[in-house]
Amino acid sequence: EAEVAQSPRYKITEKSQAVAFWCDPISGHATLYWYRQILGQGPELLVQFQDESVVDDSQLPKDRFSAERLKGVDSTLKIQPAELGDSAMYLCASSSGPRETQYFGPGTRLLVL
Amino acid sequence: KQEVTQIPAALSVPEGENLVLNCSFTDSAIYNLQWFRQDPGKGLTSLLLIQSSQREQTSGRLNASLDKSSGRSTLYIAASQPGDSATYLCAVRYSSASKIIFGSGTRLSIRP
Numbered sequence: 539e540a541e542v543a544q545s546p547r548y549k550i551t552e553k554s555q556a557v558a559f560w561c562d563p564i565s566g567h568a569t570l571y572w573y574r575q576i577l578g579q580g581p582e583l584l585v586q587f588q589d590e591s592v593v594d595d596s597q598l599p600k601d602r603f604s605a606e607r608l609k610g611v612d613s614t615l616k617i618q619p620a621e622l623g624d625s626a627m628y629l630c631a632s633s634s635g636p637r638e639t640q641y642f643g644p645g646t647r648l649l650v651l
Numbered sequence: 652k653q654e655v656t657q658i659p660a661a662l663s664v665p666e667g668e669n670l671v672l673n674c675s676f677t678d679s680a681i682y683n684l685q686w687f688r689q690d691p692g693k694g695l696t697s698l699l700l701i702q703s704s705q706r707e708q709t710s711g712r713l714n715a716s717l718d719k720s721s722g723r724s725t726l727y728i729a730a731s732q733p734g735d736s737a738t739y740l741c742a743v744r745y746s747s748a749s750k751i752i753f754g755s756g757t758r759l760s761i762r763p
Contacts, residue, residue: 542694580655580740580753581695594750629694637744639685640751642694 540564542643544630550649556618559646563612563632571640572605572615573629581629587613588636620650653678655743657754665762666733672726672757674741679719682749686715686726687740689756695740699726731761 543562551557563570568589573581584603586594590610598605602621607613617624627647631640654677664670674684683702687695699708699715701724707716714727728735738756745752 578660579755580742582753583750586750627692631695636748637682639697639700640695642687642696644694645692647692 542630542632542641544628544643544646546646547644548647548649550651551620552651553622554619556616557620557648558614558616559628559630559648561613561615561630561632561643563630564641567632567634567641568610569633569636569638570607570613571631571633572613573631575627575629575645577626584615586636593636617648620648622650624648625650653743653745653752655741655752655754657739657741657757659757660755661758661760663760663762664731666731668731669727669729670731670759672728672739672741672759674724674726674754676722676724676743678745679722680745681719682744682746684715684717684724684744685742685751686713686724687742689738689740691737698739733761733763735759736761 545560570587572584574584575581584598585605587607590607605615627645629645631642633640656675685700686698689695701708701717712729717724738758740756741754742751
């Protein structure tokens with residue numbers, strides 16, 4: 539069964555350092571999402587791609603976060619510099635279209651010290 | 652502000668019991684509603700998706716209902732098993748072009 543892949547699974551970094559997360563969606567899925575989930579809360583959308591284009595990044599802290607999906611397949615989310623409040627689970631999801639069921643990867647758990 | 656609320660935050664029941672998880676939303680004009688399951692430290696798995704024109708969806712021991720007029724959805728789990736222990740999240744899409752808004756989830760524990 540096709541799955542969304544994410545790496546790394548865990549990341550510990552010090553504040554002010556740069557971190558990057560990678561996501562490989564299910565093959566053929568045009569829509570890709572990055573979510574942030576703080577412990578005890580539901581996921582919050584950071585950015586949504588349709589192919590290689592950003593369609594929603596209204597909740598992305600653009601002063602420190604960036605996301606790209608250059609060839610419309612895999613995607614990278616970067617934080618520079620990391621802050622203590624960035625400690626969370628970062629989830630990637632993909633779907634065949636913007637209104638279709640989303641399939642989630644296992645997530646990357648980030649701890650900023 | 653469009654919000655999704657799930658109460659209680661945590662629930663513990665003995666194995667074999669039937670149970671209901673609740674989800675409420677602030678705007679009745681929704682596009683669809685989805686229930687997800689999340690195991691500790693893992694990603695989300697979609698359980699059931701209800702379109703705005705539907706009243707309920709069933710999958711195995713799970714049944715989800717939707718009442719737009721009251722702004723509520725329930726997830727019914729029949730004959731609960733220890734393997735059902737997880738966090739259950741409700742998510743609402745308010746229009747075909749909008750993002751999904753998640754509730755904070757109900758952490759369910761089934762006692763053997």
